[in-house]
Amino acid sequence: MGWAGKLSEAVVSWGGVLRFGASTANDDVDGWELSPFTAARVHWRRKQIEVLAPAETAKPGDVIHEVGHVFAARRRPHVLEDESVFLGWEILIAKLLGVLDRWRDGNDYQIDTKPGYFEDIRHLSAAKFSSVARAAIARGATYGNIVRMQPVSVRRRAHGQHRRSL
Ligand SMILES: [Zn+2]
Numbered sequence: 680m681g682w683a684g685k686l687s688e689a690v691v692s693w694g695g696v697l698r699f700g701a702s703t704a705n706d707d708v709d710g711w712e713l714s715p716f717t718a719a720r721v722h723w724r725r726k727q728i729e730v731l732a733p734a735e736t737a738k739p740g741d742v743i744h745e746v747g748h749v750f751a752a753r754r755r756p757h758v759l760e761d762e763s764v765f766l767g768w769e770i771l772i773a774k775l776l777g778v779l780d781r782w783r784d785g786n787d788y789q790i791d792t793k794p795g796y797f798e799d800i801r802h803l804s805a806a807k808f809s810s811v812a813r814a815a816i817a818r819g820a821t822y823g824n825i826v827r828m829q830p831v832s833v834r835r836r837a838h839g840q841h842r843r844s845l
Pocket residue numbers: 744748756762
């Protein structure tokens with residue numbers, strides 16, 4: 680199974696739905712929130728992610744980010760103040776799915792490497808990326824979307840089982 684299938688299974692285990700090749704990805708209505716940079720939309724409350732591209736051509740960076748919005752954040756996208764709370768979660772998910780390089784190449788995260796100075800995550804040296812990843816993972820552990828180095832869902836499930844790893 681490819682990365683998209685594995686990620687879809689994880690989403691199901693967290694009580695959600697990840698759909699590829701969705702024809703309705705441009706509707707920003709009824710609780711759906713349209714992603715500004717990728718052709719996808721999420722319904723945070725219903726735990727649904729719809730991606731316009733089919734699984735074969737979707738970019739792991741885009742899809743993992745949108746899934747992170749739903750399961751690794753406690754507020755819906757339009758009211759979440761700081762998306763970097765799930766950067767470490769994304770890195771661990773991308774590693775587990777075997778797509779870390781593709782995730783990184785498909786991103787334009789601006790990383791705050793010094794006060795007031797931002798660098799594109801794609802252009803960081805290997806050593807710098809490692810230190811950014813370590814800090815992001817520590818941040819996720821504090822936030823609660825990483826437990827014992829495993830990326831987990833922070834969304835409560837009806838029957839109380841709300842932490843499950845990929
Ligand atoms: Zn986002």
